[in-house]
Amino acid sequence: MEKLTFRHATKKPLAGAKAQAITGVVASGNLEVLLERALPPDACTVEIETPINGYGDVWEAVVADFVARAQPGGIRITINDGGARPDTVSLRLLQGARLMEV
Amino acid sequence: MTLAEILTSLFPDGHAVSVADGLVSGDGPFRGARLAVVGVDGNTPLGIEGAARLSRLVLDVVRAGGGTPILVAVDSDSQRMSRRDELLGLNEYLAHLAKTLLLADASGHPTVGLVYGHTAAGAFIATALATRVLVGLPGAHPSVMDLPSVARVTKLPLDKLEAMAKDTPVFAPGLDNMVQTGAVQGVLDPARPLAPQIAAVIDAMPAGDTRDALGRERAGRPVAQEIAAQVVREAALG
Amino acid sequence: MSDRITDPATTSWYEASARARLDGLLDPGSFREFIGPEQRRMSPHLPLFDLPRAFDDGMIVGAGRLDGQAVLVAAQEGRFMGGAFGEVHGAKLVGLLRAALDQKPAALLILFDTGGVRLQEANAGETAIAEVMRAITQVRAAGVPVIGLIGGRAGAYGGGGLIAGTCSRLAVSEGGRISVSGPEVIETNKGAEEFDSRDRALVWRTMGGKHRRLTGGADAFADDTVAAFRTAALRLIDTAPAFDLATLEAEQARLEERIARFGDCRDGTEIWARLGANDPAAIPAMTTAEFDALLAQIGETTHDAR
Numbered sequence: 001m002e003k004l005t006f007r008h009a010t011k012k013p014l015a016g017a018k019a020q021a022i023t024g025v026v027a028s029g030n031l032e033v034l035l036e037r038a039l040p041p042d043a044c045t046v047e048i049e050t051p052i053n054g055y056g057d058v059w060e061a062v063v064a065d066f067v068a069r070a071q072p073g074g075i076r077i078t079i080n081d082g083g084a085r086p087d088t089v090s091l092r093l094l095q096g097a098r099l100m101e102v
Numbered sequence: 103m104t105l106a107e108i109l110t111s112l113f114p115d116g117h118a119v120s121v122a123d124g125l126v127s128g129d130g131p132f133r134g135a136r137l138a139v140v141g142v143d144g145n146t147p148l149g150i151e152g153a154a155r156l157s158r159l160v161l162d163v164v165r166a167g168g169g170t171p172i173l174v175a176v177d178s179d180s181q182r183m184s185r186r187d188e189l190l191g192l193n194e195y196l197a198h199l200a201k202t203l204l205l206a207d208a209s210g211h212p213t214v215g216l217v218y219g220h221t222a223a224g225a226f227i228a229t230a231l232a233t234r235v236l237v238g239l240p241g242a243h244p245s246v247m248d249l250p251s252v253a254r255v256t257k258l259p260l261d262k263l264e265a266m267a268k269d270t271p272v273f274a275p276g277l278d279n280m281v282q283t284g285a286v287q288g289v290l291d292p293a294r295p296l297a298p299q300i301a302a303v304i305d306a307m308p309a310g311d312t313r314d315a316l317g318r319e320r321a322g323r324p325v326a327q328e329i330a331a332q333v334v335r336e337a338a339l340g
Numbered sequence: 341m342s343d344r345i346t347d348p349a350t351t352s353w354y355e356a357s358a359r360a361r362l363d364g365l366l367d368p369g370s371f372r373e374f375i376g377p378e379q380r381r382m383s384p385h386l387p388l389f390d391l392p393r394a395f396d397d398g399m400i401v402g403a404g405r406l407d408g409q410a411v412l413v414a415a416q417e418g419r420f421m422g423g424a425f426g427e428v429h430g431a432k433l434v435g436l437l438r439a440a441l442d443q444k445p446a447a448l449l450i451l452f453d454t455g456g457v458r459l460q461e462a463n464a465g466e467t468a469i470a471e472v473m474r475a476i477t478q479v480r481a482a483g484v485p486v487i488g489l490i491g492g493r494a495g496a497y498g499g500g501g502l503i504a505g506t507c508s509r510l511a512v513s514e515g516g517r518i519s520v521s522g523p524e525v526i527e528t529n530k531g532a533e534e535f536d537s538r539d540r541a542l543v544w545r546t547m548g549g550k551h552r553r554l555t556g557g558a559d560a561f562a563d564d565t566v567a568a569f570r571t572a573a574l575r576l577i578d579t580a581p582a583f584d585l586a587t588l589e590a591e592q593a594r595l596e597e598r599i600a601r602f603g604d605c606r607d608g609t610e611i612w613a614r615l616g617a618n619d620p621a622a623i624p625a626m627t628t629a630e631f632d633a634l635l636a637q638i639g640e641t642t643h644d645a646r
Contacts (some may be wrong), residue, residue, distance in 0.1 A: 001390055024375045025357055026394040027419040034377050034395055051392050078380075080392050154595050161592055162587055185535045189546045189608060190598060192520045192555045193496075195471070198591050204477040205588055220425045223457075223466075227502050231403045231470035236372025246462035254528075255459050256389065272385050272427065273462045279484045285467040311474055313467055314431065325384055326431035329375065333401060333435025337412065337443055338372040340403065 003046040004056055006063045010073035013041035014100055021099035022024050025094045031084040033096040038076040051080035066093040074102065103218055103240050103292050105143045105175065112137070112173075125152050126175055128161050133301060141175035141216075141229065148225040149182030154194035156229070160202040160310040164209050171212040174203065174232045177242075197226050200232035207234045212304045217242040217277070217286065225325045230283060231288025235303055238277045238286045245275030271322040280333055282322025284313040345622065348566040353491040354515040356566060358400050360417035364566035365489075366413065373402040374439075375432060383426050385461045390507070394420045397428040401436045407574055409446035412436055415545035418453030418494030425454065425499060426461035430468020437475035440484050447485045447577045450507065455522065458499020468500035475507045477583055485509065485580030487567050490516035491549070497522045508580035508646065511560040512549035513573035518557060519547035541624065546610035550623055550631060553601075554612055554637055556641045557592065563628045581644040590645035615641070 014074070024032040039045065046063045066072070072092070077096070084092070103111075105126065107120060109119050117130030119139045124146025129136045140159045142148055163170050180280040207213040215230035219241040226244055230236050238244070249267065267274030271282040280286040290299045312331060315321025345351050346563050348364035356364070362371055370417050375381050377395030386393050400421035405410055416423040422601045432451070440448045457465035476486050490496045491513035496504045499518045504510055512518065521529075523537035523546075536542060545551055552558040562568040562578055602611045612620035616638050626634065635641055 001387060003391070020376075020396065022359070023420045025394050025417055030392060030419070032377075036378055044344055047391060051390060078395075080391050097608050121559070150595075150599060153590070154599065157588075158592055158596075160401045161585070161589060181520050183529045185546060185608070187436070188519045188521060188526070189551075189605065189611070190602060191518075191552070191555060191595075191612065193501030193505045193518055194557055194591075195595055196520060197502045198528060198588070198595055200473050200502065201477060201506060201583075202588055202592075204474055205583070205585065208477065208481060209585070217357050224498065224502060227466065227473070227499055231466070241527050246457050246466045247459060252459050252462070257388065268386065268400075270385075270388060272464050273460055275462075280467075283463040283467050285463065285470065300434065311469060311471055314434070317464070317467070323427055323467065325381075326434070327428050327469065328516055329381060329428055329431035330435035330438060332381075333432055334439045334442065337403060337439035 002050050002053045004050070004059050006046045006060060008044045008064070008067040010042055010044050010067065011031040012071050012073050013073040014041060014071065016101035017098045018102055021089050021096055023096045023099060026080045026082045029084055029088065030090060031079055031081040031092055033092045033101050034078045035096045036076045037074050037100070039074050041073040044072045044075050044077065045080065046077040048079040048080055048081060049066050052081070054082050056084055068078060070094060072097055105218070106220060106308050108296060112300065114295070114297070123152070123290030124295040126155065132171070132297065136170050138170050138172045139175060140172065142178035142225065145177060145220050147182035148196070148228065149184070149187045150190050150192055150195045153199045157340055158204040162207055163211060164202070166205050169210045171214065172203070172206055173300065174213060174215045174233050176215065176221045177216050178221045178225045178229065180222035182226035196228035199228045203232040204230060206212055212307055214300060214303055217244050219243065234307055235287050236285060238281070238285050238289050239292055240289060242277045243275065244277060244280050248275060279322065280318070280327065282320045284315070284320060284323055287316065306324035333340065345566060348570065351566045352564050353513060353566050354493055356469045357452065358417040358453065361566060362400060362404070362413060362415050364408060365570050365596060367408065370405035372404065373400060373401055375401070378491050381428055383428055385427065391460065395430070399422055399429040399432045401432045405444070412443065412445045413451065414437045414449070415451035416453040416492070418492040418493035421458055423453040423457035423492065423494040424456060424458035425468050426458040427464035427468065429458070430465055430472065434468060434471045434475055434643070437472065437479050440479045441482055441615065444482070444484060444596060446477060449573055450486065450488045452488055452490045452496040452500055453492030453494045454500035455494050456500050458582050466499065469503060472503055473506045476503070480508055480583035485577050487511070487573055487576050487580070489565045489573060490518060490558070491564060491569065492516070495519070506561060509576035509644050510558040511562050511569060511576060512542065512552055512558040513562045515564055516523050516549040517543065517547045518552050524621055544624060551608045553635065554638070555598065556640055556643055559642065561628060561631055561635070568641060582645055594643060594645040
C-alpha cells in the first residue's frame with residue numbers, strides 16, 4: 001500500500017453547506033472518495049491510500065486538475081483506492097464535489 | 103481424545119450415547135439428572151439429513167423440558183458440499199439446527215459445545231458455535247478454511263501465509279486461534295475427569311454473549327466489542 | 341448519505357450500491373448512520389495482506405423510517421471484498437441487533453450482499469456470524485421482526501446463507517442467490533461434474549430467487565427494483581412469525597417433509613413439477629406477475645415455519 005498526500009491552496013470555498021459526502025466503492029478498478037468540510041476555505045487536502053505503488057505523479061496531476069476545475073476550498077478529501085484508472089478518479093472527485101454543493 | 107474416551111470420562115457409570123452415520127445422540131447420568139449429547143463424529147460432513155436429525159433431537163429435549171443441559175460434541179468436516187444439498191436448501195437446515203440450539207439455551211437448557219476434532223465453516227456455525235459456551239480439547243482443530251485453500255483464494259504464497267499465521271490469530275486455523283478470538287472459551291484438561299469440568303463450565307455460564315469481550319482481552323479480535331458497543335450507544339442517541 | 345436514487349421504481353437493486361439501496365428503501369432523508377465513514381473505523385487486519393480498506397468496512401448500519409415506522413437497517417456492500425464478514429463488518433451488525441433489543445424498532449432489516457466469511461479475517465468473521473445468529477434469535481424472541489432482503493450481486497452465501505435462514509422473513513429477487521457452498525466452492529472441491537459453476541442457468545435453478553421462493557426458502561419474490569424491495573419489506577414486517585418452540589417444530593416438520601418429497605430430485609425443475617407447476621421449464625423466464633400467479637396456484641410455499 002502506498003500513502004500519498006497533496007495540499008493545495010484554493011481561491012474560494014466549495015459551494016454548498018453539506019458537511020460530508022461519500023461516493024464510490026473500494027473494488028477492483030474503482031475507489032471511494034470521502035469529502036469533509038473540515039479545513040479553512042483557502043485550503044484543500046487530498047489523502048490517498050492505493051494498493052498500486054509508483055503512480056504518485058499521475059495522482060498528483062489528476063488531483064491538481066480537479067482542484068483547478070472544482071476549487072474545493074475547505075474540503076478534506078480522503079481516498080481509498082481499489083486500483084482505479086485516472087479517468088475514474090477524476091469522475092469520482094467531481095461527483096463528490098457535486099454532492100457537497102447540494 | 104476420542105469420542106469413546108470422552109464419554110467414558112464424562113459418564114464413568116455408563117451412558118446411552120451412540121453414533122450412527124457419524125451423528126452422535128443419546129444421554130447419560132449427570133448431577134442426579136441427565137446430560138443430553140448430540141453431535142458429529144469421525145470428521146463427517148454435515149448435510150441436510152444429518153442437520154435435520156440433530157435438530158429433531160434438540161427439539162425433543164426442549165419439548166421434554168426439565169432444563170436438561172445439552173452437550174454438542176463435534177468432530178466434523180465442513181458442511182457437505184454438493185449440488186443436491188444446496189438444491190434442497192442446506193442453509194435452512196443448518197440455520198434451523200443452530201436455531202434449535204439457541205432456543206434450547208433460551209428455554210433453560212444450558213448448551214455447551216465441545217470441539218474434540220476437526221470442524222469447519224457452516225458445520226461449525228450450525229453446531230458448536232451455536233451453543234452458549236464452547237470449549238475444546240487439546241488436539242482439536244476448528245477452522246474456517248485450511249491454509250492451502252486460503253492461499254488459493256487470496257492468491258498469497260502458502261509459505262508467506264504460514265509465516266503470518268504464527269502471529270496473526272485472526273485468520274489462521276486452529277484451536278488456539280479460536281480461543282484468542284473468543285469463540286472458544288477455554289480448553290479442558292483431558293487428564294482429569296470431564297464431568298466436573300463440564301459441570302463447572304455450566305455453573306459459570308455468562309448470561310449474555312461474551313465472545314467479543316473475550317476476543318478483546320485475548321487480543322485475537324481487538325476491536326469487535328468496542329465497535330458493537332459504539333453502535334448501541336449511537337443508536338440510543340436517536 | 342451520498343449515493344442518491346432519483347427513481348426507486350426503475351433503479352436496479354442488483355446494480356445499486358449499498359448506500360443507494362438504503363437511500364431508496366427508506367423514507368426520503370430519514371437515514372441516520374451509526375459509525376459513519378468519517379469515523380474511519382476500518383479493518384485493522386487488511387493492511388497485513390496489503391489490501392485496501394473501506395471507511396465502512398463494507399457494512400453500513402443505522403436507523404431510518406419505513407412508511408413512517410422506525411426501523412434499524414444494515415446493508416452490505418457486495419463489491420467490497422465480496423461483502424464478506426470481517427471483524428468490523430460483523431461487529432457493526434452485532435451491535436445493531438443489540439441496539440434493537442433496547443430500541444424495539446418496528447423491524448430490523450438486513451440488506452444481504454455477501455460471499456460469507458472474509459478469509460483474511462476468517463476467525464473473526466466466523467465468530468461474528470455466530471454472534472449475529474444468536475442475537476437475531478434474541479431480537480425475534482423480543483418481538484422485533486428481522487427481515488432479510490436478498491438481491492445483490494454477491495448473493496447470500498456461506499455464513500450469510502445461515503444468517504438468512506435465521507431471519508423472520510426473506511424477500512428475494514431473480515438475481516438473489518441463497519446457498520451455503522457457492523458453485524465455485526463445490527466445483528473446486530467436488531469437480532465440474534458435480535457442479536459446473538459456469539452454467540449460470542443451473543446456478544439459478546439450484547439456488548436462485550425463484551427456486552428459493554418456490555420451495556419455501558424465501559417468503560416474497562420481488563422485482564429487481566429498489567421500490568419492489570421496499571414494498572416487499574413493508575408487507576413482510578406485518579406477517580413475521582414468532583421465535584418459539586411451536587415455530588421451530590413447524591420448521592422441523594417442513595424441512596423433513598422437503599427431504600421426503602424432493603430428496604431424490606436432481607434439478608430444480610423436477611421439484612417445481614412435483615409442486616404442481618405445469619410447465620417448469622418456463623419458470624425462469626416468467627415475469628413477477630406470472631410467477632406470483634403460479635405461487636398463488638401452488639399455495640403451500642407460503643408458511644410461518646421459519
